[in-house]
Amino acid sequence: VINGYANLLADGVPDQVQERQAIEQIRRASESATKLTSQLLAFGRRQIVTLRETNLNAIVERSAPVLRRMIGEDIALEIQLSPALGTVKIDSGQIEQVLLTLGANARQAMPRGGTLTIKTANSESGDADVRGELIGEQGRRVLLSVSDTGLGMDKAALAHLFEPFFTTDEVNKGTNLGLAAVYGAVNQSGGTITVSNAPGQGTTFCLSFPRVDRAEALSPMRPRKAGFPEGDETVLLVEDEEDLRELVCLVLERSGYRVLAAKDGDHALALAEHYGGAIQLLVTDVVMPGLSGREVAEKLLQRRPSLRVLYTSGYTDDLLLRHGIRDGEVAFLAKPFSPVDLASKVRAVLDAVAR
Secondary structure, three states, X not given: OHHHHHHHHHHXXXXXXXXXXXXXXXXXXXXXXXXXXXXXXXXXXXXXXXXXXXXXXXXXXXXXXXXXXXXXXXXXXXXXXXXXXXXXXXXXXXXXXXXHHHHHHHHHHOOOOEEXXXXXXXXXXXXXXXXXXXXXXXXXXXXXXXXXXXXXXXXXHHHOOOOOOOOOOOOOOOOOHHHHHHHHHHHHOOOEEEEEEEOOOEEEEEEEEEEEOOOOOOOOOOOOOOOOOOOOOEEEEEOOOHHHHHHHHHHHHHOOOEEEEEOOHHHHHHHHHHOOOOOOEEEEEOXXXXXXXXXXXXXXXXXXXXXXXXXXXXXXXXXXXHOOOOEOOEEEEEOOOOHHHHHHHXXXXXXXXXX
């Protein structure tokens, strides 16, 4: 909600106006809170992930400019990418965060400068966990390694490396939550992570992911068009959190849609029953008191079979499955989402029907 309103305010304030700086500070603080929440969810494997077939080379190339600025001029960044790298099915946003976290850790391990090396490669061998024990069957995998020439770690630190809140830093200087989140994020994408280390000679983190046969390269990031995608259809919104419901209404109404807002499933059914016009789209939270989003959709589709449905949720995949929502089978938008994400997804669902 904070992110959404800050984005709406920023869109209406010119860059040179002093108030724009205050809005940007609000956005940065809120995004930091969002990132921390995501790290906690990733460690607990409770984060909603979007797994897509991706080429790791594209993720490394996209992250490289940020990494170069982050590590500083006294650390050299070397990137060695396999030209024939296989495809993996991962959440690319999570793996980008993993790279940045490992880069930040490497920077701390090289206070006097050094070299950060990122490599990608194909592998036909089995995979090992952090203790060096072979897990799973041998198979075709894709590797992503991040190496530094820093101080390295002792055995005690290595044994607790991925535990949340364990840290080798001084008091109040860190919590190591980043590495715990890295471990959770890699596991959520179906991968494993191993660590090789020599005190005084540096550390290497090696991420390993199952290789998929069908290649679908990651497209480069494209700048978003100014403004929101617009429409004139009628949308039935079901969201039990009042602040978020008001924000979504505002975004959709600014985009030209007529919005019928309901606080729960029963309210939504009553609105639809008494509304005489056509309703083109149902946007509903999945997990709510009373009727779930899936139950609301099923009841409405009996009376309005042409209705399109867009589900939203901030809950983990396991809970969504218990509510009958399977990734890839329905239109879904994970919380938190930005106003542009919402407007774009709504327009995409409606346009898919039109085609």
